[in-house]
Amino acid sequence: MTQKSRKQTKKETADQDEVVTFHYDKVKDFSTWFTEINKSAELSDQRYGVKGLVVFRSWTTVTLKIMYRLLEEELERYGHLPFIFPALVPESNLVKEAQHVEGFSPEVFWCTRAGADTIFEEPLALRPTSESAMYPLYSLWIRSWRDLPFKRYQSVAIWRYDTKMTRPFLRGREFYWIEAHNVFATVEEAEAQVLEDLEITKTFVEGDLAMPVIVLKRPQWDKFPGAVYTVAAESLLPNGRFIQNGTTHMLGENFARAYDVKYVDENEQEQYANQTCFGPGISRMYGAMIIMHGDNDGLILPFVLAPVQVVIIPIPKKGLKEVVIERCRKLEAQLRKAGLRVHFDNTERRPGDKYYHWEMRGVPLRLEIGNREVQDNTVTIFRRDIRTRETVPDKKLVKKVKETGKFVTDELRKRAQAHFDGAIQDANSFEEICEIMESQKVARINFCTLEMEGLACAEKIKDATGADIRGTKLGEQEKPWGLCPLCDKPGTVVAYVGKQY
């Protein structure tokens, strides 16, 4: 096994099928980089013609489907079952929980008529989230302590009329998520579910998506409308912005009282149920993952998520074409049989153009098969993440590919972790907070309180920097070391301050 440095040819002139235009700097000009990677790697199309609605192209959709499958399997392993509720929710359902309707009303798409002349007596909301659709039926289904715990999820699109700037995947008016809605007899069980949800999110995001996760309990002013409290599993993008991978809401009895979700306990007493809901955003996590791992040559995809995990490129010279092609086909069959997603690029384009095409799309591994590889019974494996080559005996191919694929994901995780660790800085004054925000990092501060009384301090930061109090670390109980730099009251919590998508 030798490390080689075969000359990289990706910036060669492309043939007429391939427009070679990608040379954007992710760090210096993130916004352009993200717009252009969406076009060049064919991730989404923003020309659909309605603000905030984009088309998810095939390269994206294959990965979204893999993400759905992995996370659904995980939820089912933890005892959830799938179901599907209608997308249209009667207005009268939505208004039952006062804070909930107040929170979501400004964002609801309303369906008001059908056909040529049917006006609905009651408008129907396009689900912005499904508590108000589901819980009236939970009230019918749940009767006794024997029906609990009741753990269900659905994988659906939701619609929110977001008036902020939209961006593919990160912030749009239609997005894809999973929503799990669970019911328990006791507060303790519900609290345990909140932790379980976060564990599921962490395992999935840190494992498969290779993104570090910080779990924050949100301030009271930033909780889910109607919830007792909200916790979020967040990642930190290279531009210093938080992205919420998923949130879990402790609903307590709030919704149970509004929607009459009760059960008869073991002593024949009627009780309100305790509820939680959990909403991992699949399309949003995808966007975060693209941004987290991509570089100036395009995407880099974690191995388990790549639509094509291994691309095979033939590099035949001097009359050995058929032998090389034959060899590539054999390798393709061998890898496919081993359960890998493999693509043999046998088009007429030049190898350099093929390299470029598949690097742009983030294919983790490339097999380069030329005359030398055929003669030596070897395979040259190129790693997209660190751009190195290794030549291995072809007998070891499958094992080596699986192992190297895992190394790619590990390397991506390591890089993201390094960025994450370097991004969090303690601040002891308002000026320091502003400086840290200016430098696209996250500030860790002493803060007066995450109860409603702290909102005024949070608003001072927001007004000056556009950043939010994202919350306090769940579980760890970090100890404040001084006064709140906004109001000079003693810090009761350590809070994290950052901008968000």
Add this chain to the structure above:
Amino acid sequence: MTQKSRKQTKKETADQDEVVTFHYDKVKDFSTWFTEINKSAELSDQRYGVKGLVVFRSWTTVTLKIMYRLLEEELERYGHLPFIFPALVPESNLVKEAQHVEGFSPEVFWCTRAGADTIFEEPLALRPTSESAMYPLYSLWIRSWRDLPFKRYQSVAIWRYDTKMTRPFLRGREFYWIEAHNVFATVEEAEAQVLEDLEITKTFVEGDLAMPVIVLKRPQWDKFPGAVYTVAAESLLPNGRFIQNGTTHMLGENFARAYDVKYVDENEQEQYANQTCFGPGISRMYGAMIIMHGDNDGLILPFVLAPVQVVIIPIPKKGLKEVVIERCRKLEAQLRKAGLRVHFDNTERRPGDKYYHWEMRGVPLRLEIGNREVQDNTVTIFRRDIRTRETVPDKKLVKKVKETGKFVTDELRKRAQAHFDGAIQDANSFEEICEIMESQKVARINFCTLEMEGLACAEKIKDATGADIRGTKLGEQEKPWGLCPLCDKPGTVVAYVGKQY
């Protein structure tokens, strides 16, 4: 291996968790049977509160997901890639193809406003089907003959404001389907795609769903709005009604001209593309499958579609409880390891109640494990379809379960085929057509023409019987043997007449 007749105990009184109420006659009172099976087997819930919108419960959803996976894999095997378009379609897109908008306008749900006070300048349709959403972007994506064929699908919900009577799965206002939208250079390739779609449907429906399929080319008056022609893969329910599993539409250049989908051919000439679209209805097929195979004890599910393929019921007597439970756990682990969906029902209910519960839900195989099975190292397998038991050495368990599971599906297919074959009867007069419709069967008749001139004859049948001319067999070119019994003109085609869902 011996056939045994252990006494069936399913109609014993149930414990308080289990309400034993199912005793409806599917043949004599289909409508009640279907309503009650929806409740008792927890398939759907009609108490959602909006006409035509039902909740798909977990037992249904697990199977829908399996169906999606199987059919998507098949589509991908034939070169389709997934993508996702927004659910909201601007009105101006929809009106571009004149027949299309005329056909769908009466059924569109319109989204007209958002939040408290935003009225949309242009109303947005909830996708009733996605031609008008997709083809404007096809027009941008497809440039050259090198981009063709272009084969894509999405798996989504659609909404149609159907004013007829709604029924769970069969006819509703929100349903789940796959829609594949393909583009070709030539008419011939598009025609070949129509046949490929039908082949995919037949393989899936006849194989996995165990329902015979007849492929009919629809009359011109019953084609998809905007299409050149429409073909349908239909099954025939026990009550004599046709159910459309999926339709494929030959669009020719009609939509390409409306949405400007063009390509430059190999001679540098600009050409309109030829298109097809294909819409297998997942939730509708599920409903058909439930109805086709169920009996008066509940559902019977084909083996590959059952959420639980094998249920294990312990029947311990006289102090051997722990040994029996231990044995059940071992068998469960063994079957799970073999990739089977297995459930060990270790609740406190009596065996008879468990039998009833899982038979109602259509679990194909049940393992009964009692003292005798433990002592003899055997397993007793009960088949839901023919209600027989077989005792096998436990060493052969996995092989035997897989084989018996296949036998269940085969038996269901055989029964459905026998019904199908017996349901089609030749009719030579208007009276005979009426009699056949009366007896809940399908009439095979000579018919004047499926072009628009034949509509008057079709309407005579519709007025008298409520039945439709469903079309003529695709490919087979059946030879008419006489005059059209409606207008006495010579029959140019053999047409099938039946009622539909």
